Amino acid sequence: xxxxxxxxxxxxxxxxxxxxxxxxxxxxxxxxxxxxxxxxxxxxxxxxxxxxxxxxxxxxxxxxxxxxxxxxxxxxxxxxxxxxxxxxxxxxxxxxxxxxxxxxxxxxxxxxxxxxxxxxxxxxxxxxxxxxxxxxxxxxxxxxxxxxxxxxxxxxxxxxxxxxxxxxxxxxxxxxxxxxxxxxxxxxxxxxxxxxxxxxxxxxxxxxxxxxxxxxxxxxxxxxxxxxxxxxxxxxxxxxxxxxxxxxxxxxxxxxxxxxxxxxxxxxxxxxxxxxxxxxxxxxxxxxxxxxxxxxxxxxxxxxxxxxxxxxxxxxxxxxxxxxxxxxxxxxxxxxxxxxxxxxxxxxxxxxxxxxxxxxxxxxxxxxxxxxxxxxxxxxxxxxxxxxxxxxxxxxxxxxxxxxxxxxxxxxxxxxxxxxxxxxxxxxxxxxxxxxxxxxxxxxxxxxxxxxxxxxxxxxxxxxxxxxxxxxxxxxxxxxxxxxxxxxxxxxx
Numbered sequence: 001x002x003x004x005x006x007x008x009x010x011x012x013x014x015x016x017x018x019x020x021x022x023x024x025x026x027x028x029x030x031x032x033x034x035x036x037x038x039x040x041x042x043x044x045x046x047x048x049x050x051x052x053x054x055x056x057x058x059x060x061x062x063x064x065x066x067x068x069x070x071x072x073x074x075x076x077x078x079x080x081x082x083x084x085x086x087x088x089x090x091x092x093x094x095x096x097x098x099x100x101x102x103x104x105x106x107x108x109x110x111x112x113x114x115x116x117x118x119x120x121x122x123x124x125x126x127x128x129x130x131x132x133x134x135x136x137x138x139x140x141x142x143x144x145x146x147x148x149x150x151x152x153x154x155x156x157x158x159x160x161x162x163x164x165x166x167x168x169x170x171x172x173x174x175x176x177x178x179x180x181x182x183x184x185x186x187x188x189x190x191x192x193x194x195x196x197x198x199x200x201x202x203x204x205x206x207x208x209x210x211x212x213x214x215x216x217x218x219x220x221x222x223x224x225x226x227x228x229x230x231x232x233x234x235x236x237x238x239x240x241x242x243x244x245x246x247x248x249x250x251x252x253x254x255x256x257x258x259x260x261x262x263x264x265x266x267x268x269x270x271x272x273x274x275x276x277x278x279x280x281x282x283x284x285x286x287x288x289x290x291x292x293x294x295x296x297x298x299x300x301x302x303x304x305x306x307x308x309x310x311x312x313x314x315x316x317x318x319x320x321x322x323x324x325x326x327x328x329x330x331x332x333x334x335x336x337x338x339x340x341x342x343x344x345x346x347x348x349x350x351x352x353x354x355x356x357x358x359x360x361x362x363x364x365x366x367x368x369x370x371x372x373x374x375x376x377x378x379x380x381x382x383x384x385x386x387x388x389x390x391x392x393x394x395x396x397x398x399x400x401x402x403x404x405x406x407x408x409x410x411x412x413x414x415x416x417x418x419x420x421x422x423x424x425x426x427x428x429x430x431x432x433x434x435x436x437x438x439x440x441x442x443x444x445x446x447x448x449x450x451x452x453x454x455x456x457x458x459x460x461x462x463x464x465x466x467x468x469x470x471x472x473x474x475x476x477x478x479x480x481x482x483x484x485x486x487x488x489x490x491x492x493x
Contacts, residue, residue, distance in 0.1 A: 023094065033264055034120030035061035037097060038152030042109045048079070050106040052115060053098045054153065059117065060092040069104065070114040070185035071123030076104035112154030114185055121185035122259045127178040128210035128217070128231065129192070131160065135171035137203055142167055143219075147203070148195040149178060157181045160194065163217055163224045173206075175228040177217055186211045187262035188231075188239075211260060214246045236261055236271045241280050245293035249300070249331055249339065254289040284339045292339060300343050303330060305352060308362045317373060317414050320354075320361030376403050376411045377420075384421060384431040389438060389461055389471075393427040424474035428467070442475060446490045453487045 002018060004011035041053040061067065063078050080100040081088050091097050099115065114121065133141050143162040148155055158180040168174050178192075186192075186208045193205040209231035217224050230242055243260050244252055254272070258264045263271060272291075275281040284292045307329050311321045323344075328334045335343070344360060347353035354363045379401050384391050392400055398408040412429055415421045421429045438461065445452055445460055452460070457468050472488060475481045481488040 033059040034117035035059035035067070035091075035093075036114055036116045036120070037099070038154070039109060039113045039115060040111055040153040042106055042111070044106040045100070048100050050101045050104050050109060051098055052101065052109055053096070054115070056091055056093050056095055056097045057152070058093050060090060061117065062090045066118055067099075067101070067115050068118040068121075069109060070116055070121045071183040072108065072113065073123070074104055074108055075118065076101040078102075112152065112156070114152060116185075119255055120259055120264070121187070122212050122256070123183035123185045124212040125180045125183050126213050126216065127180070127184070127186065127208050128213050128228070129176050129178055129208055130173065130206040130228075130232070131168070131176040131194070131204060132173050132206050133168040133170060133204045134202070137170040140167035140169050141203065146197040148197060148200065149180060149184070150193040150195065151184060151186060151190060151208075154184060156184055157197075161216075161219070163219050163221075163228075175224060177213065179216070188260075189262060210243075211262075214248070236263060237275055240271055241275050241293060244281055244291055245295040247293070248296055249292070249335060251284060251290055251292040251296070251339070254291065257291065282342065284336070284342055290338075292342075297343065297346070300330065300335070300339075301347060304343060304347060305362070308353065308360065308365075312362060312365050315410075317410050319417060320356065320359035320365070323355075323358050323360055326360050372403075373407065373411055376401070376407055377415060379403070380408070380411060380415065381420065381431070384429060385434065388431075388434050389463055390467055391428065391430060394429065395427070397429075425470040428470050438471070439475070439480065443480070443490075446481070446488075451484075451487045451489045452481075457488075 002011055002014055004015055035056065036058045037052075037054045037056045039052045039054050043051055045051055061078065061081075063081050065078050067076055067078055068074070069076065078099055079102040081091050082098040083091055083095045091099075101109075101115075141160070141162075143166055144159045147158055147160050149158045158178050161177040161179060162168055163175045163177065165174065188208055188211055190208045190211075191205065192208065194203050195201060196203050209228065217227075227242070230238055239261060240257060243257065252260070254268065257272075258268050261268065261271070272281065276283065276291075280294050282292045282294060282297055284290045304326070307326060308321065311318075315321075323340075327337070327340045330340070344353065344355060348355055352363055354361050354365075380397065383397065383401065391397075394409070394412070395405070397412070398405040401408065412421065412423075416423050416429065420432055422432055422435050423429050424435075441460060442452070442457075445456070449456070454465075454468065454472075457463075457472055461468060461471070463471070472481070476483060476488070479491050482491040
């Protein structure tokens with residue numbers, strides 16, 4: 001507190017010295033870091049276009065650089081800068097500033113918008129805040145009271161949710177969330193003032209602790225107090241881990257995390273070194289600098305193992321689940337492919353999961369046939385050998401054997417995977433040995449005759465078109481033959 005007399009001038013020099021000292025010790029005038037200017041006035045100059053004025057509150061910016069108007073995310077270029085009526089090429093924090101914008105019309109700008117370095121802010125309708133209810137208030141403040149939120153030059157209507165009580169007593173400090181009626185772009189640490197809806201008077205204020213919470217917080221939860229304690233401790237490493245775990249499978253890029261923490265460039269890189277090296281944070285995509293919290297990955301690992309265990313219980317005859325099917329089951333919209341690969345690789349490395357081509361299974365899973373399934377396999381094998389080159393089609397197999405159709409189809413797929421039978425079309429399955437014997441005869445025919453047509457294939461096998469056409473197409477598919485006109489010749493000849 002400084003004593004000052006505007007009559008005698010006593011103390012004014014001390015005020016100036018104190019302000020100079022505060023500025024020297026602050027970081028808002030650092031050479032690097034995003035520029036921010038809350039807009040308080042907008043006008044248009046003939047021949048120059050839109051001009052906005054305000055007090056620059058952080059960073060530096062030069063004429064010719066790109067800027068973004070928040071929260072509307074409109075881009076523009078700086079045509080010129082004035083500070084106290086003087087033309088300058090660069091402006092830093094703490095100055096009254098006028099900026100002439102190119103590419104942005106006056107009607108797109110309004111008081112309360114923020115002109116800032118592109119990408120440094122994230123508009124949000126929800127803020128976690130520390131709130132002080134002034135002791136000068138004459139009655140408690142109810143939960144979800146409608147309030148006027150003043151931040152920078154903006155005035156936005158909203159509601160104040162008290163997270164750990166029904167009312168705030170005068171002089172009390174509380175954990176709260178602000179639910180805004182219009183988006184606002186802020187950094188943690190930005191100050192705000194609250195005024196009552198009606199009659200309009202100042203009732204309190206505080207500091208933004210989280211500029212974009214992932215969700216509305218449920219009241220009276222212990223997790224809320226833990227989060228707010230973390231906010232107030234202000235450890236950037238712990239906050240980075242907290243934000244990434246709270247963001248879930250969406251994760252964040254380094255650029256998004258910068259805007260969430262208000263830390264940029266080398267400062268953020270230094271903050272992330274320890275959490276990444278200790279495994280608290282994982283780099284899911286180095287190209288995008290996309291990060292995921294370790295707690296999120298642990299949850300995905302547990303969920304993956306549960307899905308695989310349930311799949312093996314429901315489909316005991318199948319070796320494993322398809323990778324794409326597994327990925328789609330992990331989240332509603334399917335897990336990001338790079339994160340999915342990282343997840344599976346970590347489970348394989350841990351020895352809990354095995355991956356074989358496009359199938360994923362629990363490491364200890366083995367196909368175990370039940371008594372009825374073993375009987376179906378044996379009956380199918382005997383029937384396909386007996387019928388040789390003219391087997392029943394798929395649906396007829398179940399009817400002829402008298403077994404439950406889905407069970408027959410499942411065992412057929414299992415036998416095909418084990419190469420006991422060969423599927424040559426959607427409906428036709430052949431015994432492996434029978435098909436191998438036919439392939440040998442066809443090979444000998446081609447070696448002698450050089451070619452074969454439909455009639456020749458019928459003479460070789462005695463089969464009707466129902467079987468001969470799928471078989472000839474099968475031999476084309478396995479690259480034994482190639483079709484030339486209405487004949488087949490040995491491939492490569």
